[in-house]
Amino acid sequence: MxxxxxxxxxxxxxxxxxxxxxxxxxxxxxxxxxxxxxxxxxxxxxxxxxxxxxxxxxxxxxxxxxxxxxxxxxxxxxxxxxxxxxxxxxxxxxxxxxxxxxxxxxxxxxxxxxxxxxxxxxxxxxxxxxxxxxxxTNQLLQQADGPESIARIALGQLLKLLNGPVAFYPAEGDGLGSPLVGDGVDEAMPASIAENARVNALRALRSSKLARDAASAGAAPASAPPATADALEIVAIPMGDGLFLPVRTHDEVFGVVGIRAAERDIDSFELSIARSIIGECALELAREREAREREEAAVLARNEQLRANLLRSLGHDLRTPLTAISGAAAILRDDSDRLAPEQRRALLDDVYHDSLWLIDMVENLLTITHFDEGTIKLTLNSELIDDIFEAAVSHLANQAGGHRIVIEPAEEILLVRIDASLIIQVLTNLVGNAIKYTPAGSAIQLSARREGAFVRVTVADDGPGVADDDKPHVFDRFYSGAKAERPADAQRSFGLGLALCRSIVEAHGGAIEVHDNVPHGAVFSFTLPAEEVAIHG
Structure with missing residues (x-):
C-alpha cells in the first residue's frame, strides 16, 4: 500500500x-x-x-x-x-x-x-x-457469493469510507495468502513496501490469534447469545504507517485488513465504522463457512444413504443369481451322470444367463461409479450409427430368446460423434430391458433419424409399456418401478441401468426420454451429436 x-x-x-x-x-x-x-x-x-x-x-x-x-x-x-x-x-x-x-x-x-x-x-x-x-455493507454482504466476494465487498466499502488504500490478507493456516486490494490502489507497489505491509499484517494475525486463544480459555456458556458485529472486539493494531484490523469472530480469524494511515488522520468515528464493516465481513465469512460445511455434510449424508441403499440392493439382488449358479453347479457336480442331456443343457443355460446378468450389473456399477467420481473420460470418434446398432445387438444375441430384434435402416448415412463403447452400453441396457420385460415373440426395433444438429436413436418394443406414474422417475437411481406394470430396469435390479444411460447420454450433450408406443409398448429415445458426412470427389 x-x-x-x-x-x-x-x-x-x-x-x-x-x-x-x-x-x-x-x-x-x-x-x-x-x-x-x-x-x-x-x-x-x-x-x-x-x-x-x-x-x-x-x-x-x-x-x-x-x-x-x-x-x-x-x-x-x-x-x-x-x-x-x-x-x-x-x-x-x-x-x-x-x-x-x-x-x-x-x-x-x-x-x-x-x-x-x-x-x-x-x-x-x-x-x-x-x-x-x-x-x-450489510445489504451487499447478504448477496455475496463465496469468501472472495465477501472480502471484495468489504474492501470496496472501506475504500468508500476512508478514501485511502486498503488491502485484505486472507488467513491460510498459520500464514497469509495473496492480498486482495481495494479498487484504486496501486498494485505495483515497490517490493520493499509490499513486504513490509505483509510482515505487519502477519504480526497482527498472530496477535489476534493469541487473543482468541486467550479468550477461548474461558469459553462463554452455551446459553450465551450469538455474536453480532458490534459485540466483536476488533482492535486496530498500529504498525509502521498503517493500521491492521483482524477479520475475526470469537472463535476464528479469517484474515487481516490493512489500512494505509499515513495519508491522513483517521478519526475515531471512521475507525468505529471501519471496525463495524470488518465485523460484518467476519460474521458473513463465518456464516458462509457454516453453510458450506452444512452443504458438504448433506452431500456426505446423501452419499452415505446412496451407499447404504446400494449395499442393501446388492445383498438382496445378488443372492438370487448366485444361489441359482451355486445350486446348478452343485447338481452338475454331484448328479451329472443321472441328468439327461436336456436337463444338463438347461442348467448350463441358467448358469450362463445368470453370470451374464452379473457381468452387466458389475459393468453398470463400475461405469456409474466413474461418473460419480468425475474420472470418466469420453473418447470421441466419428461412428456410423448402424455399426453401433450391430455391435449392441451382437452382445445380446444369446439373450434374445424368442424376441425379434429388428434394426430399421436409416434413410441416409448417419454419423455421430460419440464414445462407442459407452453408447453400446446404453443400447445394451435398453434392449436388454426390452428383452426381459416383454413376452416371447415380441418385437424390439432400433432406429435412428436426423434432427438438426443431433441424431435421435429409438428403442421401441410392443410389450406392456411403462406406467404413467413411473415415467418421470425411470431414470432416477435406485428406482425400480414399484407401481409399474413392468419394472423400469433389469429383472433383478437396484435401479442403476437407466440412471447410467442418462449419465452417458447427457455426458455426450444429449437427452433421453421415455414415452408410450402405439398401440402398446414403450419407446426409449435419446439424442447424440451428429457428425457431418464428408464426401470426397
Missing amino acids: GKVSVRAPRREGRMAARLGAMCVLLASSTAIGLGFHELGFTDSSIISLYILSTLLTATVTSGRMYTLLSSALSVVLYNFYFVVPRFSFESLDTSYLVTFAIMFVAAIVASELTNHIARNAREARRTAYRTSVLLE
Whole structure:
C-alpha cells in the first residue's frame, strides 16, 4: 500500500481555489461598495457588505485562516477605498479606529458562527454518509457469493469510507495468502513496501490469534447469545504507517485488513465504522463457512444413504443369481451322470444367463461409479450409427430368446460423434430391458433419424409399456418401478441401468426420454451429436 504521490498537489490546488473565492468575494464587495458610495449610501451599508463577504468566505471555505484573513483584508480595503483621505491608509478621524475594531470583531464573530454551523453541517453529512455505507455493507454482504466476494465487498466499502488504500490478507493456516486490494490502489507497489505491509499484517494475525486463544480459555456458556458485529472486539493494531484490523469472530480469524494511515488522520468515528464493516465481513465469512460445511455434510449424508441403499440392493439382488449358479453347479457336480442331456443343457443355460446378468450389473456399477467420481473420460470418434446398432445387438444375441430384434435402416448415412463403447452400453441396457420385460415373440426395433444438429436413436418394443406414474422417475437411481406394470430396469435390479444411460447420454450433450408406443409398448429415445458426412470427389 504505497503512498499516493498526488496528495500534495491536490492540497495546494484546494488552497488556491479557496483563496481565489475569498478574493472574488472581497473584490465584489469593494465594487458594490464603490457603487453605494457614489449613490450616497451610508458607511454602515458598505461595512455590511464586507461583513457579508466574510460570512460567505466562512461558508465556502473551511478553516479559520481564511476567515481571519478575509476580516483583516475587509478592514484594509474599507480603509483604503472609503475612509477620508481615500485611496490611502491614513485616517484623520480617530473615530474610524473604533469603527475598524468593531468591524473586525463583528466579522470574526459572524464568521466563527458561520464556520461552526458549516462544520456541524459537514459533520452531519459525513455521519450520514458513513452510516449509509455501513447499512449498504450489510445489504451487499447478504448477496455475496463465496469468501472472495465477501472480502471484495468489504474492501470496496472501506475504500468508500476512508478514501485511502486498503488491502485484505486472507488467513491460510498459520500464514497469509495473496492480498486482495481495494479498487484504486496501486498494485505495483515497490517490493520493499509490499513486504513490509505483509510482515505487519502477519504480526497482527498472530496477535489476534493469541487473543482468541486467550479468550477461548474461558469459553462463554452455551446459553450465551450469538455474536453480532458490534459485540466483536476488533482492535486496530498500529504498525509502521498503517493500521491492521483482524477479520475475526470469537472463535476464528479469517484474515487481516490493512489500512494505509499515513495519508491522513483517521478519526475515531471512521475507525468505529471501519471496525463495524470488518465485523460484518467476519460474521458473513463465518456464516458462509457454516453453510458450506452444512452443504458438504448433506452431500456426505446423501452419499452415505446412496451407499447404504446400494449395499442393501446388492445383498438382496445378488443372492438370487448366485444361489441359482451355486445350486446348478452343485447338481452338475454331484448328479451329472443321472441328468439327461436336456436337463444338463438347461442348467448350463441358467448358469450362463445368470453370470451374464452379473457381468452387466458389475459393468453398470463400475461405469456409474466413474461418473460419480468425475474420472470418466469420453473418447470421441466419428461412428456410423448402424455399426453401433450391430455391435449392441451382437452382445445380446444369446439373450434374445424368442424376441425379434429388428434394426430399421436409416434413410441416409448417419454419423455421430460419440464414445462407442459407452453408447453400446446404453443400447445394451435398453434392449436388454426390452428383452426381459416383454413376452416371447415380441418385437424390439432400433432406429435412428436426423434432427438438426443431433441424431435421435429409438428403442421401441410392443410389450406392456411403462406406467404413467413411473415415467418421470425411470431414470432416477435406485428406482425400480414399484407401481409399474413392468419394472423400469433389469429383472433383478437396484435401479442403476437407466440412471447410467442418462449419465452417458447427457455426458455426450444429449437427452433421453421415455414415452408410450402405439398401440402398446414403450419407446426409449435419446439424442447424440451428429457428425457431418464428408464426401470426397
